[in-house]
Amino acid sequence: MRYSPELYARSLYESLGDLLDPKLIIKNFWLTVKKNGDESRIDNIVRLFESLVVKNSGGKVIQIETARPISVSMEGKIKKLFGNKDIIQKKVNSKLVAGIRIEIDNEKELDFSLAAKFRKMFSKTV
Numbered sequence: 001m002r003y004s005p006e007l008y009a010r011s012l013y014e015s016l017g018d019l020l021d022p023k024l025i026i027k028n029f030w031l032t033v034k035k036n037g038d039e040s041r042i043d044n045i046v047r048l049f050e051s052l053v054v055k056n057s058g059g060k061v062i063q064i065e066t067a068r069p070i071s072v073s074m075e076g077k078i079k080k081l082f083g084n085k086d087i088i089q090k091k092v093n094s095k096l097v098a099g100i101r102i103e104i105d106n107e108k109e110l111d112f113s114l115a116a117k118f119r120k121m122f123s124k125t126v
Contacts, residue, residue: 005041008033009048013056050087055105059085065093067102067113 008029015025033039051061062082064070069092070078079088093101099113 002036002038005048007045008038008041008045012045012049013052047089054085054087057085059083059087060105061125062086062088063091063103063106064088065091065096065103065113067094067096067098084095 012025012029015029016022018025033042033045036044054061060082064078070090075088075090080085082088095115096113097115099111099116101116102110103112
């Protein structure tokens with residue numbers, strides 16, 4: 001039976017809250033994911049688990065999307081904009097053409113991409 005990545009992430013988070021051996025919990029968790037045939041979804045599960053940990057410790061999940069990989073110096077500047085408890089997830093999306101798109105906790109979105117500017121420009125002319 002396939003379970004949602006959200007359910008896996010939440011159950012791992014809650015299991016690690018117990019006073020048991022974390023290595024054993026993670027090992028058993030992985031065996032369960034594998035038994036259910038959900039190994040291909042592990043990246044999504046880990047990302048969601050990471051989000052739960054960050055949010056429950058008072059941080060924010062910041063998703064940075066750019067058309068090309070960002071430089072180390074640019075990454076440093078971006079990190080300075082957010083707190084120590086925040087986590088920054090980077091993604092390259094060539095459909096943006098140029099610019100940057102920032103999403104905070106899957107709620108707030110700042111879109112400074114060229115693709116967004118084109119959409120805005122052409123929606124006004126039609």
